[in-house]
Amino acid sequence: MTSHGEGGGDLAALPEWERRAAGLLIVTGPHAMPVSTAVRAGDRRLVFGLARRRETLARLREDPHAAFALLARGMAFTAYGDANVIREKLDGAPDMAGVELRVERVQNHLADGRTEMLSAAGWRWRQEEAREADRTVVAAIEALARARA
16 A cells, blocks of 8 residues: 555554444545444454445455544554455354454554544444344454454
8 A cells, every 4th residue: 555644653553442442444435434343453453343235345345455543542543454354254143244454554643742532432332132233243353353363
């Protein structure tokens, strides 16, 4: 990947973030989608789940170039790289695919020290069924991240 905007320095590795922080996956189009299942799986790798019916997943299959932006307490970064499906159907959630972003570059948007992030976006599922399904997806993503580390 080439140039990715102005400002902010690069980080040597993906930072650690609070579990369940919401980020944005940006794919060719541009096309952005909120993602709350992203799990850090190493210095240059993150894993997340996407519904198999999503246009975002179809776009990634056509062009794997993607970026994942996260704004959370104490951090604001964008990870650039290529995303690929590593599990067509997640264990316990067959309507979800496991996706891996192999990170080429991590841009730190707080590098100049002028701003700080005070908190992540607050969100929640409004239905118990959705909360339970989400717990299943997150458990499958965490297992996938550990297994392929």
